Amino acid sequence: MSFISQTTALTATGIRGISQRLGSSFVVVIGVMTVVAVLISLLAMSQGARQMATANTRADRATVVSRGARGVGSSSLPRATVLKVFDAPGIKRTPEGQPYASAVAATGVDVLKKDGRRGTVFLAGITDGFRLTSPTIEVIEGRRIRPAVREIMVSESSRRIYRNMNIGDHITLRGGEWTIVGVYRDTGSINDSQILTDADVFMSAFNRNEYMQAMVVLESPASFARLKDALTSDPSIAVDVRTDAEMQQQNFGQLYTLLDFVAYFIGAIMASGAVFGALNALYASVDTRRREIATLRAIGFNNGPIMISVLAEALVLAIPAALVGTFLAWLFFNGDVANIQGLVFKLTVTPGLVLVSVFWALAIGLIGGSLPALRAARLPVATALRRT
Numbered sequence: 061m062s063f064i065s066q067t068t069a070l071t072a073t074g075i076r077g078i079s080q081r082l083g084s085s086f087v088v089v090i091g092v093m094t095v096v097a098v099l100i101s102l103l104a105m106s107q108g109a110r111q112m113a114t115a116n117t118r119a120d121r122a123t124v125v126s127r128g129a130r131g132v133g134s135s136s137l138p139r140a141t142v143l144k145v146f147d148a149p150g151i152k153r154t155p156e157g158q159p160y161a162s163a164v165a166a167t168g169v170d171v172l173k174k175d176g177r178r179g180t181v182f183l184a185g186i187t188d189g190f191r192l193t194s195p196t197i198e199v200i201e202g203r204r205i206r207p208a209v210r211e212i213m214v215s216e217s218s219r220r221i222y223r224n225m226n227i228g229d230h231i232t233l234r235g236g237e238w239t240i241v242g243v244y245r246d247t248g249s250i251n252d253s254q255i256l257t258d259a260d261v262f263m264s265a266f267n268r269n270e271y272m273q274a275m276v277v278l279e280s281p282a283s284f285a286r287l288k289d290a291l292t293s294d295p296s297i298a299v300d301v302r303t304d305a306e307m308q309q310q311n312f313g314q315l316y317t318l319l320d321f322v323a324y325f326i327g328a329i330m331a332s333g334a335v336f337g338a339l340n341a342l343y344a345s346v347d348t349r350r351r352e353i354a355t356l357r358a359i360g361f362n363n364g365p366i367m368i369s370v371l372a373e374a375l376v377l378a379i380p381a382a383l384v385g386t387f388l389a390w391l392f393f394n395g396d397v398a399n400i401q402g403l404v405f406k407l408t409v410t411p412g413l414v415l416v417s418v419f420w421a422l423a424i425g426l427i428g429g430s431l432p433a434l435r436a437a438r439l440p441v442a443t444a445l446r447r448t
Contacts, residue, residue, distance in 0.1 A: 185262025338428025
């Protein structure tokens, strides 16, 4: 028989025999399924954070921060600088001449979650142009905030997670009461992690004189270079200008890295356990088939097809287990809301994570099956035939 024929025959025989080794086979299946379910659940957090950061990114929008700022949190823009930004060339304007531009100042405030635990939400003071730069903010209950009044709008997510976030409720901040007057629809972006108020009221209450960032909508994506050149070459101000994508990467890149590291670190630890489980199960499989394997070798079957058949058995068990584990992660966690240090986003199981699960299953199956496959190929024929 040819190499391919031998491999096909041995692989089919090994797979048919799985039903006779259900105990050891379940060890492989459950081990791989558990590893994949945990890994994909953790990676879903990272994917959700990425989607939160990039949900509303636009090619025709730019962010201005103070020069050298590593993110919005370390940026500080004086009012005079913000006014110059609003007058810069390349910014889209309404027929009345109002620029599509807004400035934001924010701080974290302590709140209570509905389960009684303490949490943090970001109170953002916004200027009037925020409705132009962030058109996805759609009020679904109540109304928008008014200027010069301690009023707040909250997102749907904030209302679901925190106490006293319904219309008419009052939040005590800086010795005064702030009234919730509106709820806006979840946008899937960083805006869902904020509660919004008037910028001037925010500045007065929190003794701030500077904004954290200014956002502008460009006449077109090609206008970015003109805007950047005009602002960075002005000696009277010190700012950096970044696209939406650049700004989000700078703000959340470290978060992605941390979440990925945690997921793969925990996944690797669990995968090592699954590998040992696969080793034991496949060693048992080889042991129960030793007489069969020895007979096949005695009648002329080569070592290669024998090794491949054992590895194929490992993969046949591992790949379906990976798909089941991914399905369980999607069933129980996809769409769940995570809240990490005030950032609110939904866990997301993407098609790309399915490929990750299959890759890990293949790795576990191949590593776990390699030594048993080598043992099967090197099993002494005379010894195996003498044993019962």
